[in-house]
Amino acid sequence: MSKKHYVIWKGQTTGVFDSWPQVKSLIDGRSDAQYMGFESKEAAELAFKDTYTRALMNRSLTKNAKSGSVTRAAAKSSPSAQSKPSQPTSSPLKSNSRTVEHSDINIYCDGACSPNPGKSGTGIAVYHGKVPTTLYYGLFDANGTNNTAELLGMLEAFKLAVPFIEQQKSVQILSDSKYSIDCITKWAAGWKKKGWKRGKNEEIKNLEIIQECFALYSEIKNNITIAHVKGHANIQGNELADRMAVFARMYKEPKLMVYPNELDIATILAMPSG
Numbered sequence: 001m002s003k004k005h006y007v008i009w010k011g012q013t014t015g016v017f018d019s020w021p022q023v024k025s026l027i028d029g030r031s032d033a034q035y036m037g038f039e040s041k042e043a044a045e046l047a048f049k050d051t052y053t054r055a056l057m058n059r060s061l062t063k064n065a066k067s068g069s070v071t072r073a074a075a076k077s078s079p080s081a082q083s084k085p086s087q088p089t090s091s092p093l094k095s096n097s098r099t100v101e102h103s104d105i106n107i108y109c110d111g112a113c114s115p116n117p118g119k120s121g122t123g124i125a126v127y128h129g130k131v132p133t134t135l136y137y138g139l140f141d142a143n144g145t146n147n148t149a150e151l152l153g154m155l156e157a158f159k160l161a162v163p164f165i166e167q168q169k170s171v172q173i174l175s176d177s178k179y180s181i182d183c184i185t186k187w188a189a190g191w192k193k194k195g196w197k198r199g200k201n202e203e204i205k206n207l208e209i210i211q212e213c214f215a216l217y218s219e220i221k222n223n224i225t226i227a228h229v230k231g232h233a234n235i236q237g238n239e240l241a242d243r244m245a246v247f248a249r250m251y252k253e254p255k256l257m258v259y260p261n262e263l264d265i266a267t268i269l270a271m272p273s274g
Helices: 020-027 041-048 052-067 146-166 178-193 207-223 236-251 265-269
Strands: 005-010 015-017 034-038 105-114 118-128 131-144 171-175 224-228
Touching: 005 020, 005 041, 005 052, 015 020, 015 041, 020 034, 034 041, 034 052, 052 207, 105 146, 105 236, 118 146, 118 236, 131 146, 131 236, 146 171, 146 178, 146 207, 146 224, 146 236, 178 207, 178 224, 207 224, 236 265
Parallel strands: 105 171, 171 224
Antiparallel strands: 005 015, 005 034, 105 118, 118 131
């Protein structure tokens, strides 16, 4: 078995290392530390040439490729899957909210949990302009909460945003979770400065997800817009993400999957809601 190697992007010293005790000594006490382990020196050196966020993204994509998640091919094994997803039979985004401004790419994310805490799932609806093009569902947790499901939705929305940003497209992330938005855009920077503690040295709930989400947000925040939308207010993208979150919870799908069936908006909106 090859020896494990580590990369430190932020710490007392940066570089590639082959000793975990040494790495630990260089990151201890650093609330802004960025580091990761790799199975080979070559992989570590390649990752060090890029950013920490890109390494996180690549690891997630590799994991998904191995497990078959977030692919239409894997989605064939999902409930009621068809051989090919069809184009939406009802494409325009309809909203009764004047606050929804459209970017090139609009990514709605939502979470569902019942009871709370209990069985949770996450859903995402991706729009090119005003047209829904892809729905995602998954990340089932038998012991989740509404907040963890919402945060995971935002994290996955950030990941989905990256390739569109690289294509120079304007991207907007839309969520009905004020908690998730405030965690990442308002509170996380202060928590990080305090060593990831709240006032009076209090622990932060859902810290691991928040840290990963904030790390990616910090890399892309100048290239995205984050908007709060009212839940269950007839905002089509939010409603579709909600249906996917419930779908994930009902079918206990642990991976993030592409919804494989026809994007018949009326039929999907008639599915159980959270």
